[in-house]
Amino acid sequence: MLAGCIVTIEVAVLSIIIGIAFGVLLALARMGRKDVWSWVANAWIEVARNTPALFQIYLAYFGLGSLGLHISSFLALLAGITFNNAGYLAETFRGGLRAIPGTQIRAARSLGMTAGQGFRLVVLPQLIRVVYYPITNQMILAVLMTALGLTVGLDSDLAGVTQRFNVLTYRTFEYFSVAAVLYYLVAKILLAAARLLAFRLFRY
Amino acid sequence: MFNASISPNDILFMLRGAGVTLLLTFWAVLGGTLLGVAFGLLRATAPGWPSYALGTLLDVFRSVPLLIQLILATAFAPIAGLDWQPFTVACLVLAVYASAYCTEIVRGSILAVPLSTRRAARSLGLTWWDDLTVIVFPIALRVGLPSWMNLALGLMKDSALVLWLGIIELLRSSQIVVTRTQEPLLVLMIAGTIYFLISFPIARLGTWFETRWQVHD
Amino acid sequence: MIEIEDVHKSFGLLEVIKGVTMNVARGEVVSVIGGSGSGKSTLLMCVNGLEPINSGRILVDGTVVHARETDLNKLRTKIGIVFQQWNAFPHLTVLENVMLAPRKVLGKSRQDAEAVAVERLTHVGLADKLKVYPSKLSGGQQQRMAIARALAMSPDYMLLDEVTSALDPQLVGEVLDTLRLLSSEGMTMIVVTHEIRFARDVSNRVAFFHQGRIHEIGPPEQVIGSPRQPETMAFLKSVL
Numbered sequence: 001m002l003a004g005c006i007v008t009i010e011v012a013v014l015s016i017i018i019g020i021a022f023g024v025l026l027a028l029a030r031m032g033r034k035d036v037w038s039w040v041a042n043a044w045i046e047v048a049r050n051t052p053a054l055f056q057i058y059l060a061y062f063g064l065g066s067l068g069l070h071i072s073s074f075l076a077l078l079a080g081i082t083f084n085n086a087g088y089l090a091e092t093f094r095g096g097l098r099a100i101p102g103t104q105i106r107a108a109r110s111l112g113m114t115a116g117q118g119f120r121l122v123v124l125p126q127l128i129r130v131v132y133y134p135i136t137n138q139m140i141l142a143v144l145m146t147a148l149g150l151t152v153g154l155d156s157d158l159a160g161v162t163q164r165f166n167v168l169t170y171r172t173f174e175y176f177s178v179a180a181v182l183y184y185l186v187a188k189i190l191l192a193a194a195r196l197l198a199f200r201l202f203r204y
Numbered sequence: 205m206f207n208a209s210i211s212p213n214d215i216l217f218m219l220r221g222a223g224v225t226l227l228l229t230f231w232a233v234l235g236g237t238l239l240g241v242a243f244g245l246l247r248a249t250a251p252g253w254p255s256y257a258l259g260t261l262l263d264v265f266r267s268v269p270l271l272i273q274l275i276l277a278t279a280f281a282p283i284a285g286l287d288w289q290p291f292t293v294a295c296l297v298l299a300v301y302a303s304a305y306c307t308e309i310v311r312g313s314i315l316a317v318p319l320s321t322r323r324a325a326r327s328l329g330l331t332w333w334d335d336l337t338v339i340v341f342p343i344a345l346r347v348g349l350p351s352w353m354n355l356a357l358g359l360m361k362d363s364a365l366v367l368w369l370g371i372i373e374l375l376r377s378s379q380i381v382v383t384r385t386q387e388p389l390l391v392l393m394i395a396g397t398i399y400f401l402i403s404f405p406i407a408r409l410g411t412w413f414e415t416r417w418q419v420h421d
Numbered sequence: 422m423i424e425i426e427d428v429h430k431s432f433g434l435l436e437v438i439k440g441v442t443m444n445v446a447r448g449e450v451v452s453v454i455g456g457s458g459s460g461k462s463t464l465l466m467c468v469n470g471l472e473p474i475n476s477g478r479i480l481v482d483g484t485v486v487h488a489r490e491t492d493l494n495k496l497r498t499k500i501g502i503v504f505q506q507w508n509a510f511p512h513l514t515v516l517e518n519v520m521l522a523p524r525k526v527l528g529k530s531r532q533d534a535e536a537v538a539v540e541r542l543t544h545v546g547l548a549d550k551l552k553v554y555p556s557k558l559s560g561g562q563q564q565r566m567a568i569a570r571a572l573a574m575s576p577d578y579m580l581l582d583e584v585t586s587a588l589d590p591q592l593v594g595e596v597l598d599t600l601r602l603l604s605s606e607g608m609t610m611i612v613v614t615h616e617i618r619f620a621r622d623v624s625n626r627v628a629f630f631h632q633g634r635i636h637e638i639g640p641p642e643q644v645i646g647s648p649r650q651p652e653t654m655a656f657l658k659s660v661l
């Protein structure tokens with residue numbers, strides 16, 4: 001079951017990292033010119049936010065399958081959660097960018113910085129600070145979402161391993177109690193790690 | 205390969221599933237809100253260890269996957285000698301799960317009312333109770349309503365997990381239709397559209413409240 | 422009459438008020454001046470029981486404020502207090518803000534409360550803003566609303582804590598005029614302020630606060646006109 005925890009953490013962390021990358025792109029696309037990309041970003045964000053995560057995983061697993069694109073349950077889970085993360089994080093980034101007043105960049109420009117420097121040196125550090133807490137939040141949600149792998153037959157993550165034992169022994173309550181404790185610990189450990197990192201990052 | 209097309213009956217079947225989804229959401233929101241308001245009040249107004257203990261307990265429900273909670277509750281009911289329908293179990297689990305989030309919303313909203321505003325109320329001679337009901341609640345309601353609506357929508361989406369208990373809600377019903385018609389993409393598209401049609405307007409309404417009331421204050 | 426007798430007050434280990442004694446007679450206006458952090462706000466909050474005290478006594482019309490048997494809510498109806506931040510109730514209109522306490526605390530009927538509220542709001546020059554939400558008012562207007570809100574309880578005393586400090590300079594005048602009007606009507610007031618000219622013109626006595634004590638107290642011509650203590654001089658120099 002501990003090996004299952006590792007897989008769970010793997011999926012959660014990967015889905016967050018890829019989700020952040022896509023989330024930034026989506027936020028920029030949504031805020032940018034009205035072209036086909038902003039339309040795609042809009043659709044992505046709204047679907048991610050307005051349908052169940054489980055539905056998104058199903059879509060990756062069964063839906064892509066019918067297009068002849070058969071992916072493993074691991075990949076389907078990862079894709080579904082990443083899709084979901086990216087949609088929510090995009091809105092977080094958009095809000096964060098809007099929360100930083102335009103006067104900041106003007107102040108930076110007035111000190112002789114280029115627009116790029118202003119963004120990198122003035123806006124970005126503030127942005128990271130603003131979005132850090134929502135990102136850690138989303139990471140915990142990602143951990144919780146990994147349990148959905150069960151529904152597409154994934155048997156290597158924590159929920160999957162637990163279910164394998166369960167099917168063999170029918171001691172559902174015992175095994176899933178242990179799983180619940182482990183999920184709780186995983187969530188708390190990841191949160192503690194994120195806090196520690198924040199402590200190092202935001203000294204000011 | 206035989207390709208049975210989707211019949212009106214299938215759509216009807218899925219809509220009935222959507223009805224179950226809404227019913228689950230209703231009970232979860234109702235139970236979660238009642239519990240959440242009570243717990244949130246306690247957390248916000250009575251600091252000290254009981255409030256802290258309650259906070260820690262509720263945090264567990266926010267740190268363990270809902271699916272695991274559902275499985276545990278289902279396994280536990282017979283052990284405790286309770287002969288409950290899966291639907292009842294699902295509603296209860298969802299309600300407690302909802303209350304864990306609702307408590308924090310209520311607590312946060314109450315604490316968001318500036319202390320100085322409450323001081324001003326008390327300095328006019330308003331009692332603790334008047335201050336709470338006439339000043340704090342109305343202000344907190346504005347702060348918390350958008351989050352509460354988001355919570356309700358979250359529950360609507362999370363309720364899909366009860367398909368694991370064999371309850372035929374929207375997603376499960378579409379799965380059944382998929383098995384019959386072998387058209388996963390199309391059927392899932394329809395299911396997604398139904399979810400979207402329920403969720404999107406309410407989400408927009410929430411954003412609207414948020415911006416409207418911000419201007420107001 | 423407000424009697425403050427050797428009051429001490431600490432926040433945790435920090436002693437903020439270190440033995441203050443002061444009387445304010447009916448109809449008197451006492452201005453309190455002094456540097457930031459010297460304990461002026463804390464003293465006002467102690468007077469109407471919003472903050473507990475560690476030792477000493479405060480009496481308002483003979484009632485011991487911090488006595489266990491004192492009904493604070495009743496006492497507070499006698500003492501209006503207005504803060505630097507006006508603390509409008511954002512979800513209520515101007516009229517409702519002012520009507521709230523008379524209805525809830527004094528148990529007045531809607532008509533009576535409204536009549537009083539309209540009268541007080543007219544008094545402070547807000548007769549045309551009754552149905553407006555506070556967010557639509559300027560800072561000076563919000564502050565005058567807060568004053569009207571306190572006045573609607575028909576208090577015998579008014580405590581005013583730097584009511585002009587958070588205002589733009591051009592809005593200070595309108596609020597000070599309101600206070601002048603009150604004092605000319607014989608309202609008993611303790612006014613914490615940085616407006617030295619106002620303190621000199623309006624008050625019967627001026628108290629200079631320094632590090633939790635009253636460093637100097639007396640008629641304005643003395644404390645402001647010819648201060649005896651070096652700290653008072655230094656403070657006056659810094660604000661003038």
Ligand SMILES: Nc1ncnc2c1ncn2[C@@H]1O[C@H](COP(=O)(O)OP(=O)(O)O)[C@@H](O)[C@H]1O
Nearest residue numbers: 432435437455456457458459460461462463464
């Ligand atoms: N609620 C509180 N808790 C702890 N310390 C406080 C509190 N309120 C005020 N203080 C401290 O008490 C001192 C006096 O504050 P205050 O009465 O507001 O001074 P003034 O109004 O003269 O500027 C300050 O050092 C302040 O930091």
Ligand SMILES: [Mg+2]
Nearest residue numbers: 461462463583
């Ligand atoms: Mg002060």
